[in-house]
Amino acid sequence: MVDRIAWGLVTMFDMASTCGGIILAGGLNTRMGGKNKAFLEVGGESILDGLYATCKDLFSELVLVTNSPREYLAWDLPIVTDLFPVRSSLTGIHAGLFHISTAHAFVTACDMPFLKKDLIKVLLGEVEPRWDVVIPNTREGYEPLCAVYSKRCLRPIERQLEQGEAKIANFFSRVRVKEVAEDRLRAADPKLVSFFNINTPEDLAHL
Secondary structure (H helix, E strand, O other): OHHHHHHHOOOHHHHHHHEEEEEEOOOOOHHHOOOOHHHOEEOOEEHHHHHHHHHOOOOOOEEEEOOOHHHHOOOOOOEEOOOOOOOOHHHHHHHHHHHOOOOEEEEEEOOOOOOOHHHHHHHHOOOOOOOOEEEEEEOOEEOOOEEEEEHHHHHHHHHHHHOOOOOHHHHHHHOOEEEEEHHHHHHHOOOOHHHOOOOOHHHHHHO
């Protein structure tokens, strides 16, 4: 009980030292005709610009995962690449967790232009040493690319990738998962626009 209370007293400023940020930018962008989604402009700025602005004040350490590092050299961010020869979001999560120095890391993707800082704070508020994954759970299901992962996830992810399985949620049965309910998420992001991602030219045109 004492440990629980002590952890509850951790401020958001302390979170910056215990939880880093990972931005995944490793997709093939096939449904966007090969255009890099990170550099698509929404509201007058690139999606990556927006994500960086949202995350930079929350995390003292922010890592970009991509297999095309030369495209991101202008960014003042550590750039890392996949360690497994499998093109998937799970591979990117693994690479980010492997390279980041913090015990936990918030993970997002470069095609989510409306990510809300307040929603990230809700997830960070649920981070405790006992949880390996803190993940939104809505009526649409899990949102694994807007979630917090512990470094303890590395080995279960590696085992899964070695077996050729790339679905993120498949390793959850091997770790301790904290689900964050939709009503709590909507308090920070009423329309849950944080989870909207751009996959096609039609998605971009709709914006």
